[in-house]
Amino acid sequence: MPPGWARSKKILLGVSGGIAAYKTPDLVRAWIKVGCEVEVILTDMGARLVSPLALSVLSKRRAWRDCDLSSDERGWRIPHISLSGWADVIVIAPCTANVLRMAACGDSSTLLGAAMLAHDSPIVFFPAMNSRMWTNPATRENARVLRERGHRVVDPDSGPLACGYEGTGRLPSADAILDETWCALRKDKDFAGRKVLVTAGPTHEYIDPVRFISNPSSGKMGCAIAAEARYRGAEVVLVSGPTSERPPSGVRVVSAVSALDMSNACMAELPDSDVIVKAAAVGDYRARDRSGRKIKRGASPSMELALERNPDIAAEIGRRKRPDQILAGFAAETDDMRENALKKIKDKNLDLIAANDVSRAGSGFASDANSIDIYFARRYGRGAKSASGSKWEVASALLDEIASMLPPK
Numbered sequence: 001m002p003p004g005w006a007r008s009k010k011i012l013l014g015v016s017g018g019i020a021a022y023k024t025p026d027l028v029r030a031w032i033k034v035g036c037e038v039e040v041i042l043t044d045m046g047a048r049l050v051s052p053l054a055l056s057v058l059s060k061r062r063a064w065r066d067c068d069l070s071s072d073e074r075g076w077r078i079p080h081i082s083l084s085g086w087a088d089v090i091v092i093a094p095c096t097a098n099v100l101r102m103a104a105c106g107d108s109s110t111l112l113g114a115a116m117l118a119h120d121s122p123i124v125f126f127p128a129m130n131s132r133m134w135t136n137p138a139t140r141e142n143a144r145v146l147r148e149r150g151h152r153v154v155d156p157d158s159g160p161l162a163c164g165y166e167g168t169g170r171l172p173s174a175d176a177i178l179d180e181t182w183c184a185l186r187k188d189k190d191f192a193g194r195k196v197l198v199t200a201g202p203t204h205e206y207i208d209p210v211r212f213i214s215n216p217s218s219g220k221m222g223c224a225i226a227a228e229a230r231y232r233g234a235e236v237v238l239v240s241g242p243t244s245e246r247p248p249s250g251v252r253v254v255s256a257v258s259a260l261d262m263s264n265a266c267m268a269e270l271p272d273s274d275v276i277v278k279a280a281a282v283g284d285y286r287a288r289d290r291s292g293r294k295i296k297r298g299a300s301p302s303m304e305l306a307l308e309r310n311p312d313i314a315a316e317i318g319r320r321k322r323p324d325q326i327l328a329g330f331a332a333e334t335d336d337m338r339e340n341a342l343k344k345i346k347d348k349n350l351d352l353i354a355a356n357d358v359s360r361a362g363s364g365f366a367s368d369a370n371s372i373d374i375y376f377a378r379r380y381g382r383g384a385k386s387a388s389g390s391k392w393e394v395a396s397a398l399l400d401e402i403a404s405m406l407p408p409k
Contacts, residue, residue: 004393006182007035012087012119014112015055017045018094019162020128020171024050027093027174028058031181039083040064041112043099069111080114089184090119094128094171097139103151104142124152124184126177131167154180176249182231183250190403192233197273198226199266199280199313201241203259207305208291216365217281219243221330224395225277226251232399237273239265241280259283259310266313270320275402277328278314281365286310318349324407328398331355332365338384341375351405352376354398363388370394374401 011031015021024040031038038059042052044066052063068079084090092099092112099112103125108114116123125146133139134156143153157170172180200222204212219240226238227248236251239262247253254269256262259282270276285307295303314329321327329350331341334357341355354372356363363371371388374397387397 005396006185009036009185010086010088011036011038011181012083012090012115013038013040014090014092014095014099014116015040015042015046015050016092016094016096016099016112017043017049018096018128018171019049020094021046021049023171023174024093025054025058027177028055030174030178032058032060034178037061039086041083041115042066043110043112045096064111066110066112069114080108080111081118084115084118087119089121089181090116090123091126091177091181091184092116092123093126093177095125097127097129097133097136097142100125100127100139100142100146100153104145122151122184124154124180126154126171126180127156127169128171129156129169130161130163131165131169134169152180152184172249175246179227179230179249182227186231186233189233190406191229191275191399193409194234194274194406195272196226196229196234196236196275196277197239197266197269198222198229198236198277199239199241199262199282200226201243201245202281203241203262203283203310204257205259205283205286205310206290207287208293208295210294213283213285213287213307214242215281215283217241217243218366219245219280220366220368221370221391221395222277222279223247224391225279225398228392228395228399229275229277232403234275237269239269239280241282259286259313263311263313263316266317267320270317273325274406275326275328276317276321277398277402278317279330281332282313283310312348314344314350315348321349326351326402326405328402329353332358334359337373338375341373345375345377350377351380352401354394367391372398374398376401380405 015024028038040055041064056063102113103116108117146153157172158168159170161169201219202214202217204214206212223245226236230236238251239254254265288306288308327350337355341353356372370391374385376382387394
């Protein structure tokens with residue numbers, strides 16, 4: 001569930017005549033699920049590819065058509081003005097080459113074109129078309145013009161297309177469209193021009209090819225932090241351990257398996273990072289002698305496993321970091337939370353740390369919710385803060401604190 005700023009937003013969805021229009025019911029359902037209000041305008045061709053009734057049922061509102069622009073029944077409501085004025089954001093998905101042209105030229109001959117022209121905030125376009133149409137210089141020029149005006153034109157995905165071609169032209173997933181919508185709606189870009197490095201998930205320390213030591217971390221907290229930082233304008237690199245959690249769109253993902261992998265990736269990204277958030281649950285130890293072949297059960301009722309310590313990634317970053325870099329850590333604790341957190345701040349040269357009690361129900365590993373206490377290095381002279389709620393809400397609260405600590409750019 002998104003934090004408060006993303007709920008109850010008013011979204012005007014423009015559905016144009018691309019075959020990907022059949023995916024829009026899932027998109028409307030996803031926005032409604034998180035508490036947004038949705039109005040829909042369909043072009044004539046869009047209405048032939050997806051049922052206006054289906055979109056009306058899902059949005060609980062009338063699906064608007066081109067014929068409503070000047071109809072005796074609906075035209076007196078001046079829908080292109082009332083809808084564009086009502087909306088916090090207009091999202092065009094799918095966006096055909098023709099609708100992209102209409103937007104760039106200010107063509108108001110259709111209800112969708114007139115609503116786009118009357119909207120005074122950035123519009124988010126999701127082009128979806130044949131790959132040759134997308135790469136045509138005319139289409140690229142229209143996309144460039146719209147971006148220059150401050151609109152978001154999101155490049156389509158690559159893969160098999162409905163026309164039989166293979167290439168760039170697919171409509172992104174509903175999750176990716178939601179991510180881009182939140183980026184457009186997040187007005188406070190307090191991380192603009194900053195690079196944020198986030199670690200997430202567990203590490204796997206292999207004993208042999210089929211067994212490893214790990215922990216229950218799902219990566220949800222780190223992914224939420226990465227997403228929220230991107231919504232707030234940051235360039236984000238997510239170093240992720242093995243996890244099934246979907247990384248947010250627009251974030252560069254570096255995959256890591258072991259603690260050594262994660263350490264190497266972090267040190268490579270560290271020099272040009274402004275903020276480092278160590279949200280991963282990194283294994284403290286690894287097998288001293290990893291077997292290249294599966295260890296057989298054998299006749300013995302027990303087995304001894306020799307372990308050696310993994311590098312302390314946060315401590316090494318704390319040793320290397322410059323004064324203008326902010327390093328935030330996480331402390332997953334079961335007892336003496338405050339004392340352990342404050343010790344880690346000192347030992348690892350952290351600027352702040354988010355401590356949570358993972359033994360508490362509904363908090364910590366694999367949960368959708370979290371509850372943290374935030375402690376600061378003594379030099380900041382700040383008292384502890386608390387945050388709880390969904391992991392997205394906790395991420396937002398944590399980044400609020402980090403934003404207030406950033407040196408001027």
